[in-house]
Amino acid sequence: MKADALSPRQLFDGKMHYEIPPFQRPYVWNEEDQWAPLWADVIRVAESHVLADGGEPAVPHHFLGAVVYEAKPPVVGDVTRHMVIDGQQRTTTLQLMIDAVQAVIEERGHVLLAEDLEELILNRSAAFKGKPERFKLWPSKHDRAAFAQAMDPAPDWSGEHRILSAHEFFGNEARAWLTGVPDADGNEPPGTEEQRATALSATLRDRLYLVAINLTGHDDSQLIFETLNDRGTPLLKADLIKNWVFQQGEKIGADAEAWSETHWVDFDDEWWRAEIVQGRHQRSRIDIFVQYWLTMRLSDEVKTEQVFRVFTEYAGPHMADAEGAERLLSEFRKDADTYRALANLPEDTAQGSFYSRVIETMGLAAMPCS
Known part of the structure; x- marks a missing residue:
């Protein structure tokens, strides 16, 4: 077993594909308990870097928690596959947040920053076009249609899903913060839009950390799953x-x-x-x-x-x-x-x-x- 503190760039860089197995429960996070607190933490880091103006920020990074995955044997020409044993809620949310912010940053004309973020959410190889492997993450069966719609919208798709709501939430929050809309207390975000876009993009790439536990083929993933989730957690x-x-x-x-x-x-x-x-x-x-x-x-x-x-x-x-x-x-x-x-x-x-x-x-x- 190997554990490392990894940023999203380190976790999703390259042709990565994290698969959430079918036995995992569906996506259950919500705005009040998870999305809003997570966004507040991300913005706290980003604003700290804007205010530091190249100096030492008061809040240099944020720790997101842990994710446990099991690496699959590599295959030439394929994505590098990992099965997510624990941490599917936070990894799914992280992908939705990065994608929503990427879309807003691109919409606002910050093309290079948008391209940097896109590398963390999509495998752009032509071999994966139209396949689940085009995404860095592929959720359990219950959530796949909504996840694909959130990350790669189809114009004729209709329906409601918690995943779509999460994507919309992060998109709306990112747009408001980047364009300088005051918060509920009337406080305007610091810096220029360019500074905010740069700080937010860098935060999502390099200033969030997860403890990523990579299981070897000798580890009992079922035992680890039970130990992590049968000790007072909502499972x-x-x-x-x-x-x-x-x-x-x-x-x-x-x-x-x-x-x-x-x-x-x-x-x-x-x-x-x-x-x-x-x-x-x-x-x-x-x-x-x-x-x-x-x-x-x-x-x-x-x-x-x-x-x-x-x-x-x-x-x-x-x-x-x-x-x-x-x-x-x-x-x-x-x-x-x-x-x-x-x-x-x-x-x-x-x-x-x-x-x-x-x-x-x-x-x-x-x-x-x-």
Whole structure:
């Protein structure tokens, strides 16, 4: 394992392609909690350099956090591929921010600065034209269409997505700051537009740092994923299970990527991830379902903190080959659909009233029979 503090230029320079595997959860960052604070940090660094006017800036750089990736064996003529094990939210946001700023800087006529930033977001080789490899980052399946639209807009595309909102946010903020629009307190940004454009471009290239942890082929990426994400972070038990399931699928040669559209479809949506009351605690529906499902399968109590371990122990023998994995996940999907159908029964029916007033309100478990 090798860890380095890298700037965006060092992370994305050359024909790089960071792939977020299909088992990763979709993009979830938002303006209030992540985009706005990140932009404020970027502007604080940029303004510090404008005010320093060649001297020592008060805020020379900003640390973004960590990203863990696994390098793939190189292939002549191909991009240098990396699988993102952890840090997909910040790397996706960083790419969206750089692209949005690049577009505004180009729009304002700072052509050379725009070209410098473009090298961090696109692989310009003709061999990659129209392919995912043209991007430095390729997100998980759920986010790909929106990401491609944000980074390389198509005129006939329509739809809403959190990724598009993030790109729009950074574009609007960059345009306002570069053109000298006062902030909410009436303060105008320092320097001329040229100075601001230069400082912002340099900040995005060289003054942001991530601790990039490059795993070797001998490291257990699943263990590292669990350690990083199962210690008080927002990831759910179901996220850890999804990661494990998809990695097992790849090991046995199953069509794991297709599982995103078959067996795991909609588990990342708001209904499944919404927290509901269970006894004295609030937990996501998907985590509650998995716990109930294991209880039904094992005919034994499964404690909340043991869900991930128990799932892997139970599912492991069933996922020894592609046929067994398909059978197990099909049953898991069928039971999940039954669970959701029960939860969505109208409350003015006897069954719906029972579910709402007894199962969810009182936190009792009722599972479909297999």
